[in-house]
Amino acid sequence: MHKKLLMDSIYGGMCIALGAFASAGLPKPANGIVFSAGLVMIVLIQFQLFTGNILKVRDGFKLDTILKYWVLVYIGNFIGCFLSAQIIIYSGFSMDVLKNIAHMKAELPFFEAFMRGIFCNVLVCFAVYMASRIKTVSSAKIFAIMIPVTLFVISGFEHCVANMFYFSAGQVNFFNLIPVTLGNIVGGLIVLHSTIDKVEKVSAVELKISKNSVNYCDENDMNITKNYN
Numbered sequence: 244m245h246k247k248l249l250m251d252s253i254y255g256g257m258c259i260a261l262g263a264f265a266s267a268g269l270p271k272p273a274n275g276i277v278f279s280a281g282l283v284m285i286v287l288i289q290f291q292l293f294t295g296n297i298l299k300v301r302d303g304f305k306l307d308t309i310l311k312y313w314v315l316v317y318i319g320n321f322i323g324c325f326l327s328a329q330i331i332i333y334s335g336f337s338m339d340v341l342k343n344i345a346h347m348k349a350e351l352p353f354f355e356a357f358m359r360g361i362f363c364n365v366l367v368c369f370a371v372y373m374a375s376r377i378k379t380v381s382s383a384k385i386f387a388i389m390i391p392v393t394l395f396v397i398s399g400f401e402h403c404v405a406n407m408f409y410f411s412a413g414q415v416n417f418f419n420l421i422p423v424t425l426g427n428i429v430g431g432l433i434v435l436h437s438t439i440d441k442v443e444k445v446s447a448v449e450l451k452i453s454k455n456s457v458n459y460c461d462e463n464d465m466n467i468t469k470n471y472n
Contacts, residue, residue, distance in 0.1 A: 245315065248291060252316045255290035256323020258282070260408040264331055266396070268340040275393030278405075282367070283388050286374050293317045293404055293424075294364045295371040297431025317424075320404045328411035338412060345413020348406055353422045356401055360426020361433070363400035366391040368434040403427050 262281025266274045285292050293316045300309055332338060351359070373387040395402070403424040410417050 248312075248315055249319045251289070252291040252293075252319020253323040253326070254288075255285050255292045255316075256320035256325075256404060256407065257327050258284040258288075258290060258323075259292065259320070259402075259404045260324045260327035260331075263405045263408045264327070264341070264412070267344060271397040272393070275396035276389060278396045279370075279389040279392035282370060282392050283385055286371065286384075286388055287380060291316045291319065292367075292371075293320050294367045294402060294427050294431065297364065297428055298368055298371065298435055300432070300435055321407050324404060324407035325411045328408055331412060341409060341412040342414075345409040345415045348401065348409055349413075349415040349419050351401070351419055351422075353419075356419050357422035357426040357429075359399065359401040360403065360423040361430040362398070363395045363402050363423075364427040364430030365434050366395040366400070367402065367427075368431045372434070401426065 259281040262278045262284075265280070266277035268274075269277060282292070282295075284290070285295070293313065296313065296316050299312060304312070348356075370388045370391040373391070374384050377384040377387055401423040403420055406420055406423055407417075410420065
């Protein structure tokens with residue numbers, strides 16, 4: 244179980260790294276669309292991503308189990324991003340754009356990096372949750388992922404897994420992963436408690452009302468049939 248989770252997390256990190264690499268230097272709208280391909284692959288193949296997995300809290304696991312799960316996925320994502328960065332570096336590609344991005348992100352003040360991490364994961368968790376509500380693989384599912392992710396990228400918010408790749412490729416200090424990761428956790432928990440729980444409760448109430456309406460109609464139909472007979 245742990246081995247599969249780690250491998251899926253490594254592949255998840257690689258998907259984000261490839262999206263980040265391919266989108267680097269593109270104009271903002273195109274940057275966001277291309278970057279979102281990483282999350283699309285993760286959701287469709289069912290790899291693991293730390294930021295989206297903040298929502299695992301709602302599955303009822305104990306706190307120590309959740310923390311172990313997060314740590315393993317985080318480590319796996321880091322390995323995937325780091326390995327991807329090394330492969331790209333030794334492939335002979337120009338690293339100038341990635342180095343500029345890495346230095347810009349690494350120089351953010353702690354509090355600003357934390358705050359930019361919050362809205363980032365609000366949008367990533369929206370993407371993951373909306374995609375989970377669309378049961379079939381379709382263009383609607385892909386757009387449900389792309390729209391929030393594109394919005395966070397062009398807004399300039401901070402994603403800890405993407406930064407794992409940027410910092411590895413740009414060969415800068417990893418310290419600013421700390422505030423961004425904390426911000427991502429807070430953003431995911433905001434989505435969980437303020438939005439998703441309410442949506443689930445409303446859906447449950449609507450389903451109950453719908454079932455009651457069907458039962459009421461069935462009972463009326465039976466009574467009408469009896470009276471007619």
